[in-house]
Amino acid sequence: MKVVRGIADLHLGTAEIGLVPTMGALHAGHRSLFRAARAENDVVVASLFVNPVQFDEPSDLAAYPRDEMRDAAIAEEEGVDVLFAPGPDELYPPDFATWIDVEAVGAEGAARPGHFRGVATVCVKLFNIVRPRRAYFGQKDAQQSAVLRRVVRDLNLPLEIRVMPTVRDADGLALSSRNVRLTADEREQALGLPRALQAAAGADDPVAAARAGLNGLHPEYIEVVDLGVATVLAAAVRVGTTRLIDNVLLEGDLS
Numbered sequence: 006m007k008v009v010r011g012i013a014d015l016h017l018g019t020a021e022i023g024l025v026p027t028m029g030a031l032h033a034g035h036r037s038l039f040r041a042a043r044a045e046n047d048v049v050v051a052s053l054f055v056n057p058v059q060f061d062e063p064s065d066l067a068a069y070p071r072d073e074m075r076d077a078a079i080a081e082e083e084g085v086d087v088l089f090a091p092g093p094d095e096l097y098p099p100d101f102a103t104w105i106d107v108e109a110v111g112a113e114g115a116a117r118p119g120h121f122r123g124v125a126t127v128c129v130k131l132f133n134i135v136r137p138r139r140a141y142f143g144q145k146d147a148q149q150s151a152v153l154r155r156v157v158r159d160l161n162l163p164l165e166i167r168v169m170p171t172v173r174d175a176d177g178l179a180l181s182s183r184n185v186r187l188t189a190d191e192r193e194q195a196l197g198l199p200r201a202l203q204a205a206a207g208a209d210d211p212v213a214a215a216r217a218g219l220n221g222l223h224p225e226y227i228e229v230v231d232l233g234v235a236t237v238l239a240a241a242v243r244v245g246t247t248r249l250i251d252n253v254l255l256e257g258d259l260s
């Protein structure tokens with residue numbers, strides 16, 4: 006696996022490329038994206054970049070886990086050919102001034118002003134730099150995938166957004182780089198989120214059922230999100246200082 010920091014050093018050629026954009030702190034969810042990309046493309050590129058402009062809370066950016074050596078070892082194990090790990094100035098020169106601003110960003114976007122502008126901007130930059138045929142994202146971030154599908158459609162970008170099922174720990178918690186911040190007690194409380202969503206998925210009023218099942222956890226939102234190809238019941242909660250999101254499929258097929 007080649008680790009590349011400069012855009013000019015990428016030299017990716019004309020092979021069919023699968024791109025897995027990541028912010029590092031890789032876990033089994035990322036491994037499933039690498040495997041899907043490996044199975045469907047000639048060349049697999051993973052990006053490793055903690056994108057400062059998508060953080061709406063400076064403390065969240067400061068606390069974001071970073072371990073490049075560990076991440077590189079995981080990417081290599083999963084057959085990634087090129088790890089693109091640029092420094093912040095490579096993607097955002099000091100006079101950077103052009104943004105991708107998606108107007109329909111749903112409850113997750115409303116809860117995190119500017120977040121999807123940062124995500125959409127960095128992803129369009131990565132799509133232009135790497136020129137993938139397919140880019141891979143996890144269902145856990147369903148609203149992110151919906152925003153990116155809209156960007157690809159609205160701007161006629163020549164790639165497909167592939168969405169892979171959420172990977173969960175044995176207890177049901179969706180894998181997330183932020184889970185490491187949970188204490189043992191908080192982790193126990195956090196399990197209320199997947200349990201409530203799962204139990205509500207078949208209800209006549211899934212939002213009310215999820216709200217009733219949250220067992221003392223306060224939701225930032227619970228909503229049915231129409232992703233075009235699928236509908237999901239999505240929610241965000243805060244457990245201690247950690248913000249967690251999750252969703253379950255109600256109808257359709259995200260991939």
Ligand code: PAF
Pocket residue numbers: 026027028054056059124127128146149
């Ligand atoms: O899902 C993530 O880790 C990030 O939002 C992404 C897509 C890598 C953009 O920075």
